[in-house]
Amino acid sequence: MNETTNFEYRYNADRAKEAEAIRRKYVKPEEDKLEVLKALDRKAESKGKIAAMILGVLGALILGGGMSLIMEGAAAFLVLGIIIGVIGLIVLGFAYPVYKNLTTRERAKVADQVEALAKEIQ
Numbered sequence: 001m002n003e004t005t006n007f008e009y010r011y012n013a014d015r016a017k018e019a020e021a022i023r024r025k026y027v028k029p030e031e032d033k034l035e036v037l038k039a040l041d042r043k044a045e046s047k048g049k050i051a052a053m054i055l056g057v058l059g060a061l062i063l064g065g066g067m068s069l070i071m072e073g074a075a076a077f078l079v080l081g082i083i084i085g086v087i088g089l090i091v092l093g094f095a096y097p098v099y100k101n102l103t104t105r106e107r108a109k110v111a112d113q114v115e116a117l118a119k120e121i122q
Contacts, residue, residue: 033117033120033121034121036117037114037117037118037121040110040113040114040117041114043106043110044103044106044107044109044110045103045106047102047103047106048098048099048100048101048102048103048106049099049103051098051099051102052095052096052098052099053095055091055092055094055095055098056092056095058091059088059089059090059091059092059093059094059095060088060092061088062084062085062087062088062091063084063085063088063089063092064088065084065088066080066081066082066083066084066085066086066087066088067081067085068081069081069084070082070085
């Protein structure tokens, strides 16, 4: 009974990397809790940012329209341009308070989720 059994193993790093890359395509990615936390924070700020940008662009366009009327030179356009320009400045002035208000409201909605995830991460 002198039976010898040989075991042969050859490791190829390139083949292992390729097999791992293919395996990752079929495996569900694990949810990283920190990434979920970051996504919730971005979601809470996004509505406020969008509204503030819209108000900012709109206010700048109105202000620019008023400025261009002022440059016409006629007295009627001068007064109208100043009025339109002031309206544009008022719209611009509302951009930040709208951002703060919407962001605070959205953060209040996701506060419980954020706190729970933050405790799990720590």
